[in-house]
Amino acid sequence: MTGSERPRVFHLITRLLKGGAEAKTIATVCGLDAYDFTVGYGAEYDSEQVDRLEREGITTKRFPLIRHYNPITAVPAVLSLARYLRREGFDIVHTHSTEAGIIGRFAAALAGVPNVIHTVHGVPFADDRNDVLNRLVLACERQAASYTDRIVTNADVIADDYLKRGIGMSEQYTTVYSGVDLKAFADAEPATDLPGERPRVVMVGRLADGKGHGVLLNAVESLGNFEGSVCIVGDGPLYDSLDADIEDRGLSEQVFLTGFRDDVPRVLAASDVLILPSFREGTPRVITEAMASELPVIATDIAGIPEQVVDGESGYLIPTGNAKMLAERMNELLLDPDLRDRMGKVGWKRAKRFSVETMRDNLDHLYQEFLRE
Structure with missing residues (x-):
């Protein structure tokens, strides 16, 4: 990256539908003009969301092997994504949600991406979910944390919960509340x-x-x-x-x-x-x-x-x-x-305290912290 170029930031989310995680991601990439954003998403998507991003000048890329809790396609998805990241040479990879967060961080590590950020939009461990699945996700989250420069949570209590489960270290965590207009x-x-x-x-x-x-x-x-x-x-x-x-x-x-x-x-x-x-x-x-x-x-x-x-x-x-x-x-x-x-x-x-302006400012400061290093 030269001094005249905008930093290239790649966001990856499991499903580009019409939920809260998607809204926060879209609000970020459409509201920060100092970066060249690309948004990657998995097999499930809403065409209106893709069209909205492209109208805003945001590049999009679909990765059909990234699927909701599908372990069969996970390894091929990591390899495919790693090839893409290595070819594109992004300055920052910012992952969202459980599956894209795990696949994206493993791929970023293979591709040698210099700065990797992950946002936890919701705690994936719950009493109504299969115990075997909970343990598998926990093991993957612990491993993926070792490939992560910063873990962004939507609340302090989520960071505390993750640390108690042995996911990452306290200095990796930053709280950024979800922003709303x-x-x-x-x-x-x-x-x-x-x-x-x-x-x-x-x-x-x-x-x-x-x-x-x-x-x-x-x-x-x-x-x-x-x-x-x-x-x-x-x-x-x-x-x-x-x-x-x-x-x-x-x-x-x-x-x-x-x-x-x-x-x-x-x-x-x-x-x-x-x-x-x-x-x-x-x-x-x-x-x-x-x-x-x-x-x-x-x-x-x-x-x-x-x-x-x-x-x-x-x-x-x-x-x-x-x-x-x-x-x-x-x-x-x-x-x-x-x-x-x-x-x-x-x-x-x-x-x-939960305004979209505050959320964007906090993420901008986070990106700049890594880009200055």
């Missing part, structure tokens, strides 16, 4: 086409295992008839089974699947409580988005969520899988608009 949520006009009546409980996210949709349905079922409605916003592999489950439970007049929405700020502006009963997370962007929208949040007490939600002040924290407590907390907030208002205002004040 707070103004877009604070100024949003409420959507007028959402099903159901208010007060409206909303859950936003990919319809996939680990998000706790069944816990939410158990909680709603236990409440019986209540004033208001529940909207589950998002798309994914569980859509049809969730639709059938809602019908089988007789909840079709209370719980609604909206499918994917590209107007989440307006959805939150038309809602009253955010629910996120996940079994595994990082520091979920949707919680920050809800706080910027002045919504109280009920979420599981895992990973970085307690650094976002103050239990009893900006919302409630509950144990994973606890539908009974979720129902109790939902009922409290549905029945008390003043409580919702108070908690929402506390959340709005806390949201300022």
